[in-house]
Amino acid sequence: MSKFYVLALVFVFTALASKAQTGQWNQANETPGPESILHDYYTAENHYQNRHFSTAAKNFQSLIDKADETISAPSFLGAAYFRLSCIAALDYQVQKDDTANSLFKTTLSRHKKDYDLAIYFSSEAVSIEPENQDFLFHYATLLTDNNQWEEATIAFVELVHRNPHSWTLHEKAAEGYLKHCNESIQNGQEKLVEQAENLIRFCDTWAMHFGLSALIVKYKSEGLRLQNKPLSADILVWEEGQLLQSQFNKRRKVNSTESIKPLGAKTRLARNYTLFKKAAGIMNILEMQAQLDSIETQAAVFSGEALIEAYKEYLIAEYTKSLALLTKNFNVDNNTFMRLEFTRLIALNQTKLGLWGEAWKNWNHLILSDPLRTDLYENDYSFAIETAEKTGNTAIADKLKKRARDLDIVLPQN
Known part of the structure; x- marks a missing residue:
């Protein structure tokens, strides 16, 4: 009996050691998911x-x-x-x-x-x-x-x-x-x-x-x-044009302090942002594209083309495709203006798709945290109000309705 007992213990310990060794091998070779x-x-x-x-x-x-x-x-x-x-x-x-x-x-x-x-x-x-x-x-x-x-x-x-x-x-x-x-x-x-x-x-x-x-x-x-x-012909022609313009201004006795000064870089960029927002509010793709081209020449912006393509998909009711484009390209730029425009179109697509919880997060961000836009686009109020009501945020929905009335925005009747 004693000999059998010893042999049994040896068998058990051998099996446990083998199992432990196998477990260690699996753990060591397990690839992170x-x-x-x-x-x-x-x-x-x-x-x-x-x-x-x-x-x-x-x-x-x-x-x-x-x-x-x-x-x-x-x-x-x-x-x-x-x-x-x-x-x-x-x-x-x-x-x-x-x-x-x-x-x-x-x-x-x-x-x-x-x-x-x-x-x-x-x-x-x-x-x-x-x-x-x-x-x-x-x-x-x-x-x-x-x-x-x-x-x-x-x-x-x-x-x-x-x-x-x-x-x-x-x-x-x-x-x-x-x-x-x-x-x-x-x-x-x-x-x-x-x-x-x-x-x-x-x-x-x-x-x-x-x-x-x-x-x-x-x-x-x-x-x-x-x-x-020597200077090339195009430069000589350009310099001659500058000289003629200078002489013309002198003949008109235009004082440099009274002449209309060109817009500064920041002012010009801000104007492009404003014009883009007006175009985006009414989904004017051609004007949006024109303003984005100008914005891209002044700021390191690379996601404009993706935004335009997403708007095109939205206009033909391809909301899922539009949302996929926006999600893929959202982090391409750190430009605050572009991110807000992406957020706005993401919210529109999510509202159309009935993704109320996700849509409300984005509408709420635009309503409360938008440093560049004084208000929502006029056409966005009905979507934001609908999303607020669907998610139980009735107090904010009422405030949005009041703001819309103050701005003479006509909301669709329920």
Whole structure:
């Protein structure tokens, strides 16, 4: 009996050990699921938004390290590298209870910006999501800040090709060309002539989109000067026109203090916003497109085309398609105005689809938190009121009805 008892114990322990070993193997080889990756990403993003940069850096790096373990991770890889790039380019205080990521150069209490590392992370983000224009713009800006003008120019020119109506991107690309020309002076005349020619050709393309202006003339003239060439015919004609205009003004004795001054950049942009809102209120697609084209030339806005396409889908009652477009492109821009316009159309689609709870969150945001619009669009009141009533927010619905009456807005009868 004693011998049998010992053998039984040996068998049991062997079985338990085998089971435990198998369990450990399964646990070690278990790949993180999409929910785990999503949770990790938003945890890291939350630390970033709360300015816990060193903790965020570790979390984003951990997310990248998991990329080889799961097919779900790559969808977050670009964003993770982008955030690591943002963090690497910052100077910030490291919290006492936190330890900075070993990839970053740090002192005991302070992280110092590291452009080389930031550019590396940014290039990784761009390589993973080459179509993401925010990533590419960030990459180009870092290169500019680090005086890497050749690479920065290439990136900005690519952005110009994607956004040919953006004045800002043209200006940044031209600046890059000129800076690169100045660098090329040290590399011999042949290299300088080549870069100056690139600048001249770029200015010609720039002028095709916007017409000659003082800034374009300035950059093109610099390119010609670097090549030891005389001013081109188009510049001479432009300068002659400016001279004739000046003489005409003098003959009319127009005092510069009395003449009508052109709108400043901020005023012009604000006017475009106002005109867009008027067009959006009545769903005038052509006017909305015209104003967005002007807005995109003054601000780094890349989601205008998606917004217009979403409006087109909405107008033909394809609310699900419109909502999908808006959701996909909502985070493309950080521009407050664009986000509010996206929110407005999202709310309209959700109302049409009967998604009352989600629709009310967006209407409520527009009603209470809109810094750019003094009120809802006139045609939106009936939708906002209906959604408020459907979700039991009768008090707010009554206030909206009163506001509509005060503004002489005719609401549909129930």
